[in-house]
Amino acid sequence: MKVKTIALFAAAVASAAVSGSVLAQAKEQFIGLPSYRVGPYAAGGSGIYGGWIDYMTLVNERDGGINGVKLTWEECETEYNNARGVECYERLKKKGATGNTTFQPLSTGITYSVLDKVAQDKIPMVTIGYGRTDAADGRVFPWVFPMITTYWSQATGMVKYIGQKEGGLDKLKGKKIVYLYHDSAFGKEGIPVLEKQAAKHGFNLKTIPVAHPGNEQQSQWLTIRQERPDWVILWGWGVMNPTALKAAAKTGFPREKMVGVWWSGAEEDTVPAGDAAKGFTAAGFNVAGTNYPVVKAIQDNVYKKNKGNMEDKSRVGSVYYNRGVVHGIITVEAIRVAQEKFGKGKPLTAEQARWGFEHLHIDAKRLKELGAEGFMPDLAITCADHEGSGKVKFQQWDGKAWKVVSDWVDADKDMVRPMIEESAGKYAKEKGITPRDCSKEG
Amino acid sequence: MQFFFEVLIGGLLSGVMYSFVALGFVMIYKASGVFNFAQGAMVFFAALTFVGFQEMGAPFWLALILAFGAMVLLGIATERIVLRPLVNQPHITLFMATIGLTFFVEGLAQGIWGSTVRGLDLGIQDEPIEWIMDKAGILVSSFDLFAAGVAAALVTLLALFFQYTRVGRALRAVADDHQAALSIGIPLQNIWRIVWAVAGFVALVAGLLWGARNGVQFALTFTALKALPVLILGGFTSVPGAIVGGLIIGSTEKLAEVYLGGYVGGGIDSWFPYVMALAFLLIRPEGLFGEKHIDRV
Numbered sequence: 001m002k003v004k005t006i007a008l009f010a011a012a013v014a015s016a017a018v019s020g021s022v023l024a025q026a027k028e029q030f031i032g033l034p035s036y037r038v039g040p041y042a043a044g045g046s047g048i049y050g051g052w053i054d055y056m057t058l059v060n061e062r063d064g065g066i067n068g069v070k071l072t073w074e075e076c077e078t079e080y081n082n083a084r085g086v087e088c089y090e091r092l093k094k095k096g097a098t099g100n101t102t103f104q105p106l107s108t109g110i111t112y113s114v115l116d117k118v119a120q121d122k123i124p125m126v127t128i129g130y131g132r133t134d135a136a137d138g139r140v141f142p143w144v145f146p147m148i149t150t151y152w153s154q155a156t157g158m159v160k161y162i163g164q165k166e167g168g169l170d171k172l173k174g175k176k177i178v179y180l181y182h183d184s185a186f187g188k189e190g191i192p193v194l195e196k197q198a199a200k201h202g203f204n205l206k207t208i209p210v211a212h213p214g215n216e217q218q219s220q221w222l223t224i225r226q227e228r229p230d231w232v233i234l235w236g237w238g239v240m241n242p243t244a245l246k247a248a249a250k251t252g253f254p255r256e257k258m259v260g261v262w263w264s265g266a267e268e269d270t271v272p273a274g275d276a277a278k279g280f281t282a283a284g285f286n287v288a289g290t291n292y293p294v295v296k297a298i299q300d301n302v303y304k305k306n307k308g309n310m311e312d313k314s315r316v317g318s319v320y321y322n323r324g325v326v327h328g329i330i331t332v333e334a335i336r337v338a339q340e341k342f343g344k345g346k347p348l349t350a351e352q353a354r355w356g357f358e359h360l361h362i363d364a365k366r367l368k369e370l371g372a373e374g375f376m377p378d379l380a381i382t383c384a385d386h387e388g389s390g391k392v393k394f395q396q397w398d399g400k401a402w403k404v405v406s407d408w409v410d411a412d413k414d415m416v417r418p419m420i421e422e423s424a425g426k427y428a429k430e431k432g433i434t435p436r437d438c439s440k441e442g
Numbered sequence: 443m444q445f446f447f448e449v450l451i452g453g454l455l456s457g458v459m460y461s462f463v464a465l466g467f468v469m470i471y472k473a474s475g476v477f478n479f480a481q482g483a484m485v486f487f488a489a490l491t492f493v494g495f496q497e498m499g500a501p502f503w504l505a506l507i508l509a510f511g512a513m514v515l516l517g518i519a520t521e522r523i524v525l526r527p528l529v530n531q532p533h534i535t536l537f538m539a540t541i542g543l544t545f546f547v548e549g550l551a552q553g554i555w556g557s558t559v560r561g562l563d564l565g566i567q568d569e570p571i572e573w574i575m576d577k578a579g580i581l582v583s584s585f586d587l588f589a590a591g592v593a594a595a596l597v598t599l600l601a602l603f604f605q606y607t608r609v610g611r612a613l614r615a616v617a618d619d620h621q622a623a624l625s626i627g628i629p630l631q632n633i634w635r636i637v638w639a640v641a642g643f644v645a646l647v648a649g650l651l652w653g654a655r656n657g658v659q660f661a662l663t664f665t666a667l668k669a670l671p672v673l674i675l676g677g678f679t680s681v682p683g684a685i686v687g688g689l690i691i692g693s694t695e696k697l698a699e700v701y702l703g704g705y706v707g708g709g710i711d712s713w714f715p716y717v718m719a720l721a722f723l724l725i726r727p728e729g730l731f732g733e734k735h736i737d738r739v
Contacts, residue, residue: 038549040660042557183709211712213664215656216459218452219699219711225581226445239661246568246655250583268559272657276568312558 029066029335029347030096031056031073034088034105039079040213040238041107043268044320046310048106049075051324052331053309054298054316059332062301066335067345072096078110085110086117093121101353102126102331108186111144118143124354128327129154129262129285133189136387137424138358139435145357145386147330148285148379151186151261152193152419153390153411155233158259158283159197160409161394162231173202178224180244181235183209190235190261196415214240221247234260234282241269242277249276259283262392266319270397278399283392283409286326286376288402290317293371294325319395319402326376333370334360358383358441377408383438390416448580449700450693455586457692458593459655462648463669464676464684465596466641471678472604473613473637474525474620475533479540482666483547484642488513489649489658493562494555506646513642516547521634529630530620548663557660562653589651593685596647600681603640613637617679671715675722677732686730691715 033052036045056071065071074095076088085105092100103118104126105111111131118125119142126145127135133152135144149157162177163169179194181187191207198205206227208220214236221244224232232253234244241264248255256279260269265282290296295317302308303316315321338348338356348356360381367373377391390411395402428435463485470478478484492509500508524539568585575581604610616623616633624630649658652665668691676687699711728734 037557038552040663042552042660043559046557183712207708209707209709211709213661215652215661215664216456216668216711218456219449219696219703222445222449222452222581222696223700239656239659239664242657243655250568250570251581252570268659272559272561272659274561274563312556315558 027065027069027345027347028072028097029069029101030098031071031102031331032088032092032095032100033073033075034078034085034092034103034107034110035075036078036080036106037075038077039081041080044266045080045106047266047268047315047318047320048324048327050309050315051321052327053324054302054321055294055325055328055332057302057307057309058298059328061305061307062297066332067339069335069339069345069347071332078105078107080107080109082107082109082113086113089114089117093123098347098349099123101335101348101350102357104128104327104331106130108132115144121350122354123350124357126327126330126357128323128330130186134420134423134427136385136420137435138381138383138386139438140424140428140433141386142358142383142436143354145381147381147387148326148377148389149392149411150387150390150416150420151189152416153387153413154261154283154392155190155193156197156412156416157390157392157409158233158261159194159201160412161281161283161406162259163201164406164409166230169201174204175231176204176206176227176229178227178229178232179205179207179235180220180224180232181207181209182214182237182240183211184237186237186263187235190233193416193419194233196419197412200415210236210240210244212240213238215243217243217247221251221253224248224253225251230257232258234258234264234280236260236264236269242271242273245270245273245276245280249273255279256281259394265395265402267315267402268320270402275399277397279396281394281396281405282402283394284319284323285389285392286319286322287374287393287395287404288317288319288322292322292373292375294329294375295322295371297371298325322375325372329362329370329372329376330357330360333362333366337361357381358386360388374404383436383441387420444579446697447578449696451580451582452586453693453696454689455583455590455692456696457672457688457690458586458590458685459648459651459688460665460668460672460692461593461685461688462589462596462644462651463665464672464688465600465681466644466648467666467669467673468678468681468684469600469637469641469644472617474536474634475617476525476536476540477533477678478641479537479666480543480547481641481645481669482663483544483551484513484516484645485649485652485665486658486660486662487516487547487551487649488642488646489562489653489662490551490555490560492646492650493560493653493658497560509646510643513646514639517638517642518635520638521631525634526631544663548660552660559657559659560653562650562658564650564654566654568655585655592647592651596644597681597685600640600644604681609633609636668715671719673729674719675729677729679733680729680731683729683731691718694718 035049078085128147133150135141260282262284270277334356342352377389379388381388391408394406396405466481491512495505495508570581612628672687676683695711698714703710
């Protein structure tokens with residue numbers, strides 16, 4: 001009898017412990033982070049994932065999570081390698097009480113590698129400022145969200161900015177713009193839309209490729225010197241950027257006439273170039289600096305408690321770090337929106353989170369509440385439009401820091417959206433996908 | 443014609459930068475017959491260590507000495523842990539070991555010093571020299587000329603070391619035949635330690651120059667890719683060959699990019715040197731200055 005009582009008591013304790021742990025688990029939302037902190041892309045990866053983790057820590061520490069649901073996460077090192085990215089995707093997808101909420105690989109290559117998988121597994125993939133441009137057509141790509149700005153939108157924004165500097169888009173007629181690009185799928189992405197922009201605005205476009213990794217550009221810059229362009233659009237990555245800036249200085253091309261893509265516009269691109277980077281301008285969907293309430297909140301609530309993710313605290317507020325904060329804001333806000341529909345304070349499945357991403361509206365008022373006014377553009381995702389914004393700001397390197405030199409510049413949507421739809425339509429045809437009827441989506 | 447010379451001179455000076463990395467390969471290959479795949483990673487490790495010590499407050503010369511010390515330690519550790527257990531193994535085994543070493547050194551460098559991209563200022567402007575610009579209308583960078591001067595000094599030093607010192611002769615003996623060198627009392631382990639230390643020094647010089655130009659970042663490991671065609675052309679065992687090979691590769695790739703690139707979509711300077719080196723292999727497999735290999739049948 002005594003043995004039986006002890007056994008029953010032990011079973012009750014065990015059961016309580018198990019149900020307690022399930023309850024504890026049930027109040028958590030898991031986010032798998034396919035990060036890269038070693039290898040050639042580590043500088044970008046450590047900054048962006050660091051900023052993202054810090055923002056999630058802020059939400060947990062300051063707000064107690066999202067309506068009481070704590071955010072949990074686990075990193076998986078991809079080294080920016082496609083095979084490892086797929087491995088991380090598989091490893092992370094079933095972690096946490098409700099599985100992985102979202103997959104954000106920060107790599108166009110990994111994005112392409114798991115494009116079909118996310119649709120099969122029903123996990124939303126968010127590719128902010130990179131990835132497959134035509135995935136902005138949510139009717140064809142319901143599980144992919146190339147949010148804020150695609151490469152095509154950004155390219156048209158750059159032309160607009162150059163037009164502003166010339167005194168109007170009509171002044172671009174007869175001007176010569178060199179497109180110096182990383183000779184890869186990423187680099188070639190800008191060409192079709194810039195060719196259309198050249199035809200529309202009447203400027204001459206000269207495309208010059210730079211072979212990977214781009215640590216030698218003597219011949220390209222001697223060619224540029226011969227071409228005598230009015231502007232150079234730098235569509236570079238990694239070492240290609242400081243090398244281009246140094247080579248521009250060597251050939252006497254003014255850096256004030258160079259505009260970079262957002263992969264060219266971080267401190268990691270300008271600091272190694274030293275004085276040669278002064279005056280260089282780059283586009284971005286977030287700005288640098290610590291002078292924003294959201295960054296200050298991270299410093300106060302996370303770093304003062306020694307819970308920050310960045311080993312080098314001076315990188316807090318850098319372009320890459322702040323980009324990570326944008327990733328954090330978007331992820332958290334999407335979960336918040338989805339909770340409104342599926343139950344406040346309840347952990348979500350990835351499928352429910354997808355609904356949140358597709359109904360994400362961050363307007364000026366919400367940006368202010370988040371402490372991110374001027375920090376990132378407002379955005380409104382819909383069933384058909386998974387980009388939701390298309391806006392970029394331009395920052396200029398003054399030799400020590402990035403300074404904002406423009407307001408949000410909108411994309412040439414009249415040109416970009418039909419291109420997206422045409423490309424997505426072709427993809428749908430190839431894959432036998434019937435585009436969703438957005439009028440029937442809830 | 444002026445533009446042609448500008449491209450040519452620019453190419454020759456770029457070639458000198460490739461030669462720095464190629465020299466490190468030559469050092470190790472001469473002494474051990476091993477193609478050291480980790481040379482690019484050593485360039486990265488050396489530059490990052492130098493900048494790391496500078497960030498800790500060390501002045502230039504102290505940082506240089508400390509970084510060289512780190513390279514010597516790396517060389518000793520490589521000999522003790524990687525090479526010694528593989529003595530008399532086929533060369534392909536040693537080559538594979540250096541591939542493993544590459545990943546280790548890359549990870550070690552980022553593990554110790556972090557992954558942040560750093561600038562490196564050697565105090566030499568990478569801008570055109572005005573009087574050459576005024577007289578000839580050709581852009582020649584003062585930094586490129588400085589690099590050429592350093593290369594000349596380094597090659598002279600290494601050539602003297604190999605030809606006229608006891609250690610240099612021993613190095614050549616070891617390169618010819620490990621067993622034979624051991625049998626006449628040449629201490630193989632010591633020789634390998636010395637040669638890895640010298641290769642480390644060459645990597646440090648290369649890392650400082652490439653780092654000053656493009657920043658100290660992971661991409662420094664890619665400089666090895668530029669050195670391979672130089673080695674094929676100049677020969678794996680020749681110090682002057684590394685320089686001449688660098689000059690040929692540097693100038694032809696630039697001329698090819700400018701004058702032929704437009705016909706094939708551009709960006710050919712990444713593969714053109716390899717095509718040229720392969721074509722050269724068909725005519726002279728041992729390279730311009732390499733030792734002719736004769737086997738007894």
